[in-house]
Amino acid sequence: MRIFDPHIHMTSRTTDDYEAMYAAGVRAVVEPSFWLGQPRTSPASFFDYFDALLGWEPFRASQYGIAHHCTIALNPKEANDPRCVPVLDALARYLVKDGVVAVGEIGYDSMTPAEDTALAAQLQLAAGHGLPALVHTPHRDKLAGLHRTVDVIRESDLPPDRVLLDHLNETTVKAAADSGCWLGFSVYPDTKMDEERMVAVIKEYGTEKVLVNSAADWGKSDPLKTRKVGDALLAAGFTEDDVDQVLWRNPVAFYGLSGRLQLDVPDAPGPLHEGNSILRGGE
Ligand SMILES: [Zn+2]
Numbered sequence: 001m002r003i004f005d006p007h008i009h010m011t012s013r014t015t016d017d018y019e020a021m022y023a024a025g026v027r028a029v030v031e032p033s034f035w036l037g038q039p040r041t042s043p044a045s046f047f048d049y050f051d052a053l054l055g056w057e058p059f060r061a062s063q064y065g066i067a068h069h070c071t072i073a074l075n076p077k078e079a080n081d082p083r084c085v086p087v088l089d090a091l092a093r094y095l096v097k098d099g100v101v102a103v104g105e106i107g108y109d110s111m112t113p114a115e116d117t118a119l120a121a122q123l124q125l126a127a128g129h130g131l132p133a134l135v136h137t138p139h140r141d142k143l144a145g146l147h148r149t150v151d152v153i154r155e156s157d158l159p160p161d162r163v164l165l166d167h168l169n170e171t172t173v174k175a176a177a178d179s180g181c182w183l184g185f186s187v188y189p190d191t192k193m194d195e196e197r198m199v200a201v202i203k204e205y206g207t208e209k210v211l212v213n214s215a216a217d218w219g220k221s222d223p224l225k226t227r228k229v230g231d232a233l234l235a236a237g238f239t240e241d242d243v244d245q246v247l248w249r250n251p252v253a254f255y256g257l258s259g260r261l262q263l264d265v266p267d268a269p270g271p272l273h274e275g276n277s278i279l280r281g282g283e
Pocket of ligand 1: 009032
């Protein structure tokens with residue numbers, strides 16, 4: 001089974017995770033820029049983080065045979081912090097970089113006016129840079145948040161078939177499917193979707209435009225959830241081709257809209273990134 005995890009925060013994960021992911025079939029990931037769990041106090045910390053998503057983390061992934069890309073944005077939560085909003089003015093210089101395959105995660109957290117502004121501005125940035133957008137849908141008030149998100153997308157210059165709506169569930173999947181956007185599902189150990197619910201959703205909505213991710217980060221999460229969904233789909237009678245569409249071809253098609261996917265990882269990537277190795281500081 002070949003697996004592309006279209007939403008995983010590897011910066012927060014260990015090398016054991018990379019090894020286990022490779023063994024489970026993961027060969028490509030996209031790491032969206034997001035909130036780090038504690039507030040950042042200046043744009044400079046975002047820029048160092050973005051640089052790591054474009055430099056160190058793809059290097060680390062390559063040591064484990066996994067192709068790594070990222071999405072860049074001011075995340076919805078920190079869009080509410082006036083200290084962070086100037087990040088918006090600097091995004092253009094990141095969005096031209098080869099490793100960036102979408103603008104994201106953008107969207108709503110608490111649905112504030114500041115989030116409205118950041119979402120609309122970043123959808124326009126995506127349209128202007130020929131990039132698709134990864135849109136996080138809120139964890140609270142999900143259906144209202146989904147409708148409001150789709151309204152803002154409709155008012156933007158970015159067509160819905162270049163938008164991936166993520167963190168969907170049974171409450172929001174119908175409205176999301178009707179919008180013409182791609183459909184993303186985060187499968188977590190305790191909350192949101194689980195494997196069996198995911199199988200039920202795919203039975204009802206089919207495999208087209210459906211992406212499944214682990215969204216693994218610094219919270220309780222499981223970077224092997226993609227594989228577990230693949231196994232659950234096979235056990236439920238789906239074919240290997242169905243599983244390949246959901247776990248590989250759909251994410252390749254969506255992020256391929258950027259024209260920047262590089263799925264080949266060199267067999268023997270160099271051991272150093274800017275003079276440093278994963279052996280802490282180099283040999
Ligand atoms: Zn995320």
